[in-house]
Amino acid sequence: MITEVAQQKQEHPMEKLLRMDRIPHIWCPTCGIGTTVTALAVALEQLELDLDNVAVVSGIGCTGRVAGYMKLDSFHTTHGRAIPFAFGLHVARPDMKVIVFSGDGDLISIGGNHFIHTARRNVDITVICVNNFIYAMTGGQVAPTTPLTAKSSTSPYGNYEHPFNLPLLAASSGAVYVARWTALHIRRLTTAFKEAISKRGFSFVEVIAPCSTLYARLNKLGDGLDLMKFYHDNSIIKHGADPKDIDIEYQSKITVGKFVDIEKPTFLDCLNNRNKEVFGDKYKIYGGGNGHNRD
Amino acid sequence: MKADPKNVLVGSHYLDGNHACAEGAIAAGCKFFGGYPITPSTEIAERVSRRFPLVGGVFVQMEDELASMGAILGAAWGGVKSMTCTSGPGFSLMMENFGLGIMLETPCVLVNVQRGGPSTGLPTLPGQADMMQARWGSHGDYEVIALAPDSPQESFELVIHAFNLSEKYRMPVLVMTDECVGHMTEKVIIPPAEEIELVERNYTDKKPGEAWPYEDTKNLLSPLLPVGKGYKFHVTGLTHDQRGYPIINDEAQEWNVRRLIDKVTKNVDDIVWLEEKDVEGAEIVVMAYGITSRVVQPAIAKAKKDGIKIGMIKMVTVWPFPEKRVKELADKVKALIMVEMNYGQVFLEMDRCVAGKCQTYFVGHAGGTVHNPEDVYKTIKEAVK
Numbered sequence: 001m002i003t004e005v006a007q008q009k010q011e012h013p014m015e016k017l018l019r020m021d022r023i024p025h026i027w028c029p030t031c032g033i034g035t036t037v038t039a040l041a042v043a044l045e046q047l048e049l050d051l052d053n054v055a056v057v058s059g060i061g062c063t064g065r066v067a068g069y070m071k072l073d074s075f076h077t078t079h080g081r082a083i084p085f086a087f088g089l090h091v092a093r094p095d096m097k098v099i100v101f102s103g104d105g106d107l108i109s110i111g112g113n114h115f116i117h118t119a120r121r122n123v124d125i126t127v128i129c130v131n132n133f134i135y136a137m138t139g140g141q142v143a144p145t146t147p148l149t150a151k152s153s154t155s156p157y158g159n160y161e162h163p164f165n166l167p168l169l170a171a172s173s174g175a176v177y178v179a180r181w182t183a184l185h186i187r188r189l190t191t192a193f194k195e196a197i198s199k200r201g202f203s204f205v206e207v208i209a210p211c212s213t214l215y216a217r218l219n220k221l222g223d224g225l226d227l228m229k230f231y232h233d234n235s236i237i238k239h240g241a242d243p244k245d246i247d248i249e250y251q252s253k254i255t256v257g258k259f260v261d262i263e264k265p266t267f268l269d270c271l272n273n274r275n276k277e278v279f280g281d282k283y284k285i286y287g288g289g290n291g292h293n294r295d
Numbered sequence: 296m297k298a299d300p301k302n303v304l305v306g307s308h309y310l311d312g313n314h315a316c317a318e319g320a321i322a323a324g325c326k327f328f329g330g331y332p333i334t335p336s337t338e339i340a341e342r343v344s345r346r347f348p349l350v351g352g353v354f355v356q357m358e359d360e361l362a363s364m365g366a367i368l369g370a371a372w373g374g375v376k377s378m379t380c381t382s383g384p385g386f387s388l389m390m391e392n393f394g395l396g397i398m399l400e401t402p403c404v405l406v407n408v409q410r411g412g413p414s415t416g417l418p419t420l421p422g423q424a425d426m427m428q429a430r431w432g433s434h435g436d437y438e439v440i441a442l443a444p445d446s447p448q449e450s451f452e453l454v455i456h457a458f459n460l461s462e463k464y465r466m467p468v469l470v471m472t473d474e475c476v477g478h479m480t481e482k483v484i485i486p487p488a489e490e491i492e493l494v495e496r497n498y499t500d501k502k503p504g505e506a507w508p509y510e511d512t513k514n515l516l517s518p519l520l521p522v523g524k525g526y527k528f529h530v531t532g533l534t535h536d537q538r539g540y541p542i543i544n545d546e547a548q549e550w551n552v553r554r555l556i557d558k559v560t561k562n563v564d565d566i567v568w569l570e571e572k573d574v575e576g577a578e579i580v581v582m583a584y585g586i587t588s589r590v591v592q593p594a595i596a597k598a599k600k601d602g603i604k605i606g607m608i609k610m611v612t613v614w615p616f617p618e619k620r621v622k623e624l625a626d627k628v629k630a631l632i633m634v635e636m637n638y639g640q641v642f643l644e645m646d647r648c649v650a651g652k653c654q655t656y657f658v659g660h661a662g663g664t665v666h667n668p669e670d671v672y673k674t675i676k677e678a679v680k
Contacts, residue, residue, distance in 0.1 A: 019529070022540060052525040057369070068529055068541060073522045075372065076531035076541070077365065078395050084329075084357065084365030089522070091327060091353050091366075092373020096523050114365075117358040275348045283348060289326040289375030 017041040017051070019071050026065055030224020032183030032209025033063055036130055037070070039186050040101070043193035054097045057086040059111060061137045062211075063103035063130040070101075080110030083118050083127065090125050092289040094268055097126070097197055104131040104145040108164055112144070119173035121267040122201045128193070129166060129204070132211035140214030147250035151218045168243035170204040171260045177203035178243065178260035183210060184231040185256060192258065201266050208254060221251075298322050298455075298491035302350050310483045312476040313338035313380075315447040316406050317346065318483070319454030320378050322491055325404070326352040327370035327377040329363040331385060334418040335474040336408035339380040360385040364392035364405070371396075371403045372522060372530075374496075376458055380406035382474075383416060386425055386432070394433030395532045396467035397555060400509065400517070402496065404457045409473040409636075411662035421474035422662030423585060424637035429469050430614050436552050438559035440566055441469040441614040443585035447481045453611070459494040460566065464558055465516060471613065473636070475586040475665055503527065508539040515558035559615055568611040569620060573599075577606030579678050580624055582645060583634040584610040586665055591634050594671035603679050616644045625652035630678035632656040634671055654678060 012020060018041065027033050044054060051072060058067035060079035067074040073096075077085045082100045090098045100107070107115050107129050118125070134152055135141040142155040145166065149158040167178045177199040179192040189207060196203035210216060210227035221227060231254065238246075239257040246255040265273065268286065275283045303322045310318070316339045320328070328347065330340040344354040357363040360381055367377035381389060386407045396403060409425050411417030425432075429441045440460050444450040453470055461468040499506040499518040503525040510517045517537075520526040533541035534548045559566065574580055579598070583591045588609040598605045610617065624631060630653055633642040642657040649655050658666065658674045 052527070053523050055522060068531060071527050073527055074529045075369075075399075076529070076533065077368075078391055078532055081361060081365040081392055081395075084362035085369035087355075087362075088327060088329060088366035088369025088371070088377065089373045090369075091355070092370040092375045092377075093523055096373075113358050114362050117362070271353065279348060284351060286351065286353060289351075289353070289370065289373060 014038065014041045017044060017071050019069055022069055025069055027062060028213045030210060030212045031062070032132065032207065032211070033066065033130055035183040035186060036128070036189070036207050036209060037066055039189040040099070040128065040193050043190045043197065046190070047194055047197060049097060053095065054099065055089060057082045057089065057098065057100050059102040059106035061103040061106045061135070062132075063101065064106055064137070066101040080106055081114065082106065083111055083114040086125050087118055087123055090123060091268070094124065094288050099197065100125060100127045102129065103136075104129055104133070104166070105135045105143045108166060108169070109144045116169065116173040119170055119175045119202045119204070122174055122176060122264050124200055124202070124266040124268065126196045126199075126203045126205070128207065130207045130209045131166060132209045132215055134211055134215040136211050136214050140218055147248055147252070149250045150215070152215075153218065163248070165243065165247045166206045167204070167246060167259050171243045174202065175204045175260060176201035176262050176264050179204075179258040180206040180208065180246070181256050182208040182231040182235055182254065184228050185235070195258070195261070199261075201264055296493045296495045298488040298493055299324060300488040303488040303491060304485050305487050306485055308483045308485060309480060310447050311338065311478050311480045312444065312447045312450040312472055313408065313478065314342050315450040315483050316380065316454050316470070316472070317342035318485060319451040320404070320458070321346055321350055321352070322451070322485065323455045323458035323493060324376050325378045325458065326375040327367060328352065328354045328379065329357045329366035329370070329377070330354075330379050331357050331360045331363050331381065333382045333385045335410055335477050336380045336382045336406065338477070339406060339408070360388035361392065364389040364396070367403045368392060368396050368399065368401050371401045374521060376402070378404040378406070380408065382408050382410050382418070383412045383425060384414070386428060390428070390432040393467055394435060394437070397433065397437045397439075398532050399530050400465040401467060402461040402465055403467045404454065404461055404470065405467055406454065406470040406472060408477040409471060417663050419474065420663045421586065421636060421665065423473055423587065423635050424640065424662055426471065426613060426635070426637065426640040429471055437555045439469060439614045440464065440466065440559065440612065441471050442611060443471050443613050444476055445585055445588050445609065446476060447479060447483045450476060451483055451485065455491060455493070459492075462494040462496050463516070464562070464566075465497070465519065469614075471585065473586055507537050509535065509537040509554070511537050515554055515561070563615050563619070566612060566615060567617045567620075569617055570609040570611060572607045574606035574608060574624070576604060578604040578629045579632065579675055580606045580608060580628050581632045581634060581671070581675070582608045582610060584613050584641070587634050587636060590665045590668060591671050594668040594675060597672050598675045603675065605675065613641055616641070616648070618648050621645055621648040625649040628653050630654040630656060632658060632671070632674055632678060634658040634666060636660065636662045636665065
């Protein structure tokens with residue numbers, strides 16, 4: 001009996017999807033990224049996808065380290081440029097599921113231009129953005145997501161810049177699937193990941209996640225558990241809410257849910273349709289750089 | 296491996312250097328082009344966008360040059376040959392992801408149709424002042440391979456050669472052309488596919504679980520791992536070990552950076568490509584690359600008529616610098632003259648290698664036009680005094 005228990009313990013439930021040879025990871029206790037990674041791993045298992053055909057691309061920052069821990073073809077790129085890299089990978093291999101997993105500073109500040117343009121093109125990739133309201137890897141600087149008046153190491157007297165509303169940005173740029181959850185809503189987050197990955201087109205999930213080491217400490221909001229309790233008490237689930245109405249203010253209520261789920265031809269659909277229209281039978285439907293045709 | 300006949304526009308054409316670059320890329324089997332319009336390189340993107348639909352390629356006009364360079368790296372890891380083209384300001388923007396390409400050891404090609412700089416400079420006029428940026432433009436220590444075509448014909452050929460070198464050495468390769476070559480129209484002969492030799496991508500023959508992305512093979516040229524085949528590999532721009540895992544210490548840094556440097560420096564004899572004329576027994580040797588290697592020729596001919604023992608070296612590859620050959624010549628000749636459209640970039644490398652063993656002269660200007668051969672002639676006359 002004792003041996004049995006010991007053997008059971010040796011096997012991590014997520015071993016199939018995590019690089020166990022890289023554990024322990026670098027994230028702080030109570031960080032929300034780990035929970036988010038678990039939700040993605042569970043989503044991938046439940047989708048029963050061929051894991052050989054799933055790739056993860058990350059940029060730089062705390063969340064940027066996700067690519068390094070997931071046992072998938074995984075790419076840790078430059079700051080802000082995970083999306084263009086993922087775009088090239090997707091065009092070369094449209095048969096693969098390409099998931100960008102990065103943070104708010106990486107995707108929305110330095111990488112903001114790529115985010116809006118890839119959403120505009122409706123490129124068939126999934127973008128997961130862990131939003132902890134702050135640049136955490138570099139020590140807690142203000143971000144374009146930091147709520148007004150929140151303190152950071154570079155907004156010591158409180159942030160005075162209007163933050164981005166990420167679901168609104170994604171939806172107005174052209175995303176076909178947009179959802180927001182917190183690291184507390186692990187089952188709903190898992191469902192959102194499953195829907196986003198299954199969606200054809202640019203799908204976006206924002207994950208509000210606790211950073212107790214920096215955001216919570218600089219703003220005296222308590223520890224990780226206090227933040228989870230805050231999410232519990234202040235999240236309002238409102239599917240189909242207009243993204244215009246879901247700004248996040250400092251310690252305000254957080255509207256979560258699925259806001260956009262529409263159908264629209266993808267980048268490659270449009271490319272193929274246009275070329276077919278122009279060239280007729282002379283055009284061979286593009287399904288990948290090395291002839292990975294979908295049909 | 297031979298080129299695919301579908302991709303080769305066989306025949307005798309009248310093309311400018313930019314169009315010839317595009318045909319070279321298509322002939323080489325390029326299937327992804329991410330680019331952003333910038334004078335004087337835009338015709339490359341335009342021709343690719345026109346030709347790609349019927350040869351199975353995807354052209355994407357990216358949102359900026361940062362994205363162009365990032366996307367061609369992603370496409371390369373997705374298994375296709377990929378390329379971008381740009382000029383000065385765009386080249387600056389590409390430098391960070393160029394460094395990522397070096398660090399991840401990613402085969403791809405970047406064409407820079409050089410114009411006058413710095414900043415916006417002379418968008419419609421030539422320059423050769425990005426040569427040191429080509430060498431050192433991204434941060435950190437690494438080696439590069441840079442080729443310099445002197446004509447539309449050579450633009451076609453060198454883009455193919457750049458793809459071949461990028462596959463062999465598993466790194467981004469630079470084609471440093473200029474506005475003059477880019478917009479100069481001449482006869483370009485595109486040979487049949489069976490006469491175009493291509494280097495196939497070197498993928499591992501090991502099974503998933505047994506292979507790593509940066510295996511320390513003897514010649515440092517590790518086979519690539521394909522995506523989507525169960526290797527589940529990781530690559531990172533962080534300093535890494537042969538598994539591709541980040542390792543943040545000095546020992547790993549030494550291993551990783553040495554590898555990036557050694558794979559070029561230990562293979563210079565294979566990479567360096569010089570075209571020499573009348574160098575044996577010469578008293579004076581003129582060195583030049585790209586369009587300038589054509590502009591110096593009337594000056595050399597005139598000097599020859601004067602009875603001067605003069606030779607010339609056209610550098611088809613500028614980086615890695617032909618250090619060995621220049622050191623050899625420094626012991627034999629009276630003077631080496633570097634002619635380039637800048638205020639002394641590759642000249643400094645030549646001067647360093649000469650180390651005072653012969654005289655060195657520089658003929659340069661800030662760009663905007665090619666040299667007046669008379670200026671080169673004057674320097675030759677001064678050198679023989």
